[in-house]
Amino acid sequence: MLGYFSSWTDFLGMGGHGFYVWLSYAIAALVVVYNIVSVQLKKRIFFKQAKRRLKREQKQL
Amino acid sequence: MKITMPRWFYQLASPKWFYDFTGILIPWFALASAVLLTIGTVWGLAFAPPDYQQGNSFRIIYIHVPGAILAQSCYMLMAVAGAIGLIWKIKMAHVVAKSCAPIGASMAILALASGAIWGKPTWGAWWVWDARLTSMLILFFLYLGVMALHSAFENETSGDQSSAVLALVGLVNIPIIKYSVEWWNTLHQPATFKLTEKPAMPPEMWLPLLVMIFGFYCFFGLVLMIRARTEVLERESRTSWVKAIVEERA
Numbered sequence: 001m002l003g004y005f006s007s008w009t010d011f012l013g014m015g016g017h018g019f020y021v022w023l024s025y026a027i028a029a030l031v032v033v034y035n036i037v038s039v040q041l042k043k044r045i046f047f048k049q050a051k052r053r054l055k056r057e058q059k060q061l
Numbered sequence: 062m063k064i065t066m067p068r069w070f071y072q073l074a075s076p077k078w079f080y081d082f083t084g085i086l087i088p089w090f091a092l093a094s095a096v097l098l099t100i101g102t103v104w105g106l107a108f109a110p111p112d113y114q115q116g117n118s119f120r121i122i123y124i125h126v127p128g129a130i131l132a133q134s135c136y137m138l139m140a141v142a143g144a145i146g147l148i149w150k151i152k153m154a155h156v157v158a159k160s161c162a163p164i165g166a167s168m169a170i171l172a173l174a175s176g177a178i179w180g181k182p183t184w185g186a187w188w189v190w191d192a193r194l195t196s197m198l199i200l201f202f203l204y205l206g207v208m209a210l211h212s213a214f215e216n217e218t219s220g221d222q223s224s225a226v227l228a229l230v231g232l233v234n235i236p237i238i239k240y241s242v243e244w245w246n247t248l249h250q251p252a253t254f255k256l257t258e259k260p261a262m263p264p265e266m267w268l269p270l271l272v273m274i275f276g277f278y279c280f281f282g283l284v285l286m287i288r289a290r291t292e293v294l295e296r297e298s299r300t301s302w303v304k305a306i307v308e309e310r311a
Binding site: 002003004005011014015016017018020021023024025027028031032034035036038039040042043046047050051053054055 | 098102106107108109110111116117118120121124125128163164167168170171174175178179181182280284287288290291294295298303304307308310311
């Protein structure tokens, strides 16, 4: 029993609208993942470059 | 004329203070968005009753409406932050405005894509050139325009100012999106939530939607803060406080 659905198959089928419902939720998941990954990537790239710059500056001293 | 603002306004405008303060907020926003989005998704997908006409395809509403609301809220924040940056010459406001654009664009894609998928079983077409859909597509292009314009400038300040002006001009599209369902005959249904009226659906249907909307707002706040923090570090990379943070990490 899963809320309004009698079985998992029923839940996945969404009364014949399974394709539409799951496709749109997949896109929503992708948007969430994109936002998390892109900000983490931006952060990682900054620190990588900043550390390199720091090392260069320390060598010159 | 000089307009004086309260103290917190200027504190928030200090890059270091912004970095430290958002550092405290981020874990709470992460927790809130994880909890709200999980509850909202499970509730909306399995426990909300199906629509008597649309059946289960109506469950798309739980991501479609929050995505559309966030795309518009994010645009308004971007334009207002840009205006604050232009008027008071506050660097931090431009950081926020710039960070809004890619997040808002992703929310506009979500609203458009989930709307198209929802349209197929409901209207029989993936896309119609309806006022609401078209104005939403323009919103997406405005985000792309703001991002493209900003990246066209070598100089950060010029990019900030030009994209702020474009964002402000594009603000005219926001009321058009809102009233498109009233001004023109459209296939799109009117707003689910209105401040002046009770929702047309029963609470079992709109409560999970409300949870999802709050969840999306928390998530937006979360990614906006993380994005803006990195943007601050990039712009302030020559200052001693940023160097100290980099050293600590090395």
